[in-house]
Amino acid sequence: MIKTGIFILTFLGCTLCQAQNDSIGNISDFKYNLKLAYLSTLIYPGASIGIEFPLQKLNSGMGEIHKKNRSIYKSRLISGNLNWYHHPDFHDNLYVTAEWVMRRTNSNGFISEFSVGPGFSRTFLGGTTYRINESGDVSIVSLAGYNYALLTIGYGLGIDFSVKKKMPYSAVAKMNLISMVPYNSIVYIRPVLEIGLRYSPWKCKTRSTNE
Amino acid sequence: MNKMQKILMLIMVLLFPGCQKEKITFSDNASEVFFVENAGAAMRVMVQGNTASKTFILIIHGGPGVGAYFYDTKYIRQNIGDKFALVYWDQRNAGASQGTNNGGNLHLDQMVEDLKKVIEVLKFRYGSDMSLFLMGHSFGGLIAADFVSRSDYQNMIQGLINVDGSHNYPLNDTLTREKMLSVGQYEVSQNRNIDKWQPIINYCLVHKGNFSFEESQQLETYSADAEDLMDSVIHVNYVKKVLEYAVTDKYPLSAMLSNLLYSEDSNFNKELAVTQFSSTLYKVKIPVLLLWGKYDFTCPSALGEDFYNRISSTDKKMVISPVSGHVMFLQDKEFFCKQIDAFVEAHR
Numbered sequence: 001m002i003k004t005g006i007f008i009l010t011f012l013g014c015t016l017c018q019a020q021n022d023s024i025g026n027i028s029d030f031k032y033n034l035k036l037a038y039l040s041t042l043i044y045p046g047a048s049i050g051i052e053f054p055l056q057k058l059n060s061g062m063g064e065i066h067k068k069n070r071s072i073y074k075s076r077l078i079s080g081n082l083n084w085y086h087h088p089d090f091h092d093n094l095y096v097t098a099e100w101v102m103r104r105t106n107s108n109g110f111i112s113e114f115s116v117g118p119g120f121s122r123t124f125l126g127g128t129t130y131r132i133n134e135s136g137d138v139s140i141v142s143l144a145g146y147n148y149a150l151l152t153i154g155y156g157l158g159i160d161f162s163v164k165k166k167m168p169y170s171a172v173a174k175m176n177l178i179s180m181v182p183y184n185s186i187v188y189i190r191p192v193l194e195i196g197l198r199y200s201p202w203k204c205k206t207r208s209t210n211e
Numbered sequence: 212m213n214k215m216q217k218i219l220m221l222i223m224v225l226l227f228p229g230c231q232k233e234k235i236t237f238s239d240n241a242s243e244v245f246f247v248e249n250a251g252a253a254m255r256v257m258v259q260g261n262t263a264s265k266t267f268i269l270i271i272h273g274g275p276g277v278g279a280y281f282y283d284t285k286y287i288r289q290n291i292g293d294k295f296a297l298v299y300w301d302q303r304n305a306g307a308s309q310g311t312n313n314g315g316n317l318h319l320d321q322m323v324e325d326l327k328k329v330i331e332v333l334k335f336r337y338g339s340d341m342s343l344f345l346m347g348h349s350f351g352g353l354i355a356a357d358f359v360s361r362s363d364y365q366n367m368i369q370g371l372i373n374v375d376g377s378h379n380y381p382l383n384d385t386l387t388r389e390k391m392l393s394v395g396q397y398e399v400s401q402n403r404n405i406d407k408w409q410p411i412i413n414y415c416l417v418h419k420g421n422f423s424f425e426e427s428q429q430l431e432t433y434s435a436d437a438e439d440l441m442d443s444v445i446h447v448n449y450v451k452k453v454l455e456y457a458v459t460d461k462y463p464l465s466a467m468l469s470n471l472l473y474s475e476d477s478n479f480n481k482e483l484a485v486t487q488f489s490s491t492l493y494k495v496k497i498p499v500l501l502l503w504g505k506y507d508f509t510c511p512s513a514l515g516e517d518f519y520n521r522i523s524s525t526d527k528k529m530v531i532s533p534v535s536g537h538v539m540f541l542q543d544k545e546f547f548c549k550q551i552d553a554f555v556e557a558h559r
Contacts, residue, residue: 043458089244089257090307090463125253125309127244128233130332138335140233141248146311183466184252184304185314186473190465 033077033170037196039085046085048194052077052101077101079115085192088126091145095121095178097152109163111170112156119150121180148180148188156194168200235336237263241296245336249328250321251313252303256329258337259283259299260292266342266559267333268372268551269298271326273349275317275483276474278306278467280460281452282348282540290548295555296337300329302354304474307463317479319486323357323364330367342369342559346551349510349537352376353486356518360491370498370558372551375537377510378518379487384422386511387430388415391437394508404440411437427484434508438536444506445534445542452541492521499527500554502547504535528554 032053039046055076081097099117122145129144156174161167173195180188234243241262246253257279258267268291272279279299291297301308303325304317334341345368347355356378359365377383392415395408411433418426438444457464501519503512512531519529530550535543 087461087463089255089461090466091309123309125246127246127255129246129248129253130335131248132328132331136331138332144246144248144253146253146309148311182312184308184310184470184473185312185317186469188466188469 031200034199034201035079035081035196036199037172037194039083040193040195041085041087041190044085044087046083046192048081048083048196050079050081052079052198071107073105075101075103075105077103079117083192090126091123092126093121093123095119095150097150099152099154105160105163107163109160109165109170111158111160111172113158113172113174114155115174115176116153117151119152119178121148121150121178122146123148148183150181151179152176153179154194162200170198170200172196172198237337239263239293245332246309247325247329247332249325250303250316252308252310252316252325254303254325254329255279255301255307255309256332257283257299258296258333259288260296261294262296262337264295264559265338265340266295266344266555267298267337268295268344268346268555269300269326269330269333271300271345271347271351271354272302272305273351274305274471274474275302275350275477275479276305276471277350278302278470280306280456280462280467281449283456283460284452284541284544286544287540287548290544291551294552295559298329298333300326304477305470306467308470309466314473314477317474317477318482319354319357319479322354323361326354326358327364327367342555344368344370344372344555344558346372346374347376348374348540349376350483352378352510353380353483353488356488356492359495359497360488362494365495365497368497370500370554371495372500372502372554373515373518374502374539374547375504375507375510375515376518377514378492379489379514380427380484381422381487382489382517383510383514384427384430384484385420386513387434387508388418388420388422390508390511390513391415391430391433394441395437398440403442407436407440422484424481424484428480431509435537437508438506441506441536443534444504444536447538447541489517489521492518493523495522496524498554498558499524500550501527501529502539502550503529503531504537504539504542505531505533506536509537526558 032051035050037048039048055078079099079101084094086092097117097119099115101113101115103113105111124145129141130138131141132138154174154176156172158170158172160170176192178190178192236243239261242259244257246255270279270282279301283299302322345355352373355371359371391411395412399405399408499522501515503515515529532539532543532546539547
């Protein structure tokens, strides 16, 4: 089942990539990063795919700070993510998030970022779910689970390989805390570690154009 | 249906029913989890052990809000689960039970109805010819007492095991105070832990009865402290227990904590503080085994004696562990398993 989940998320990621093909005719006008990440909550597996758009032009020199001869590039992005984790005998959680990202990249390509944003969660219970009516008849509930409003907040560290190695990738490890409400009339908080790659196709195009 | 809806449907159909497929095993080493949905809560039920025996022991955990995970230990699996099946039910707002805005349904009547539905699902899955025993611990003893006080409900089970359970909260408070006072004064006279006993004794001397909710909670807190002060009792390292089982048993730790905090702080506890079933226990006619810890200050053994004296069962037995406090299944596990094994074997 985990393999099926990874396959579907990868498939969705590819679909998303292809969906963008027609719209990036002029890459300098439409910049985005694609994300594919392994999602882990302690020992439980999951996956995350996403797309992020800078709200301000990264190549405009915006936010550049010169401090001790080191440049720090600040960027503000908005990202959309589809996430899933599998906690056996508890639940599978499929959730989408829209996040506001504040990212700093230094001259060595070191990334630190903070993100926050709302989301929506649909859980699927980790076992057959039964319901009994007033006359005592037992039935099985299909796709049993619950809908929750979700808030995610996260902090990540990583490396942007485009800075030094001219590769359009960055690797980021990010710890997120997701909060789901109303979970049994209270909030359910879960730490989620995300380790993944971000692909910035526009960086290749821009670079090759410049060259 | 647009493209996005089709994709979402595809995900749901392919991905998630995989973990929701009905799995019913009859073997000497079964392990399966299912959920019972009722009144806004999906309650986790884990069945482990010898389901082929067709004899099931349903554990009603304490709390409220503690969850059934802590009752599932390697020793119990090897010494009860080898012969019978153990059923770990997470009550609503406890353990791995899930739901949305369901706090309004957190009350005793609803929990007794939940228990009835869990039993009905067990019989649906494993056959109505099964032998079923209830084992209530601490607060679980209150749910069990309510359940077996209903004539039509007690007929669903073969017997009841009451382990340090409370069937009468006001009486419980009175007995806790009396025990802490008498044992505390004796310990002080023996020059043992004087500085730690004195605040407990002082509190008991000042608060003599008709306890408010806050007083009741303070007595409960002191009862745990009092047990810790006894050298003769086997002490349990709960953090070590959690670390030992959290990964292998797939604890949803943050959900367990959320549920515990909500249940502990719920107004539901005020309702419990005045709840008693002493007056209806005469209706109980099924076989009953009472297991108590000698050093249980939280639910003193005199509470078990009240239960024993009030039920109409002709087949009843009360035994006391000389080294146990409030959690006999961890403190005197060998005694606990032997007693349960003998009782269930005799009445299955």
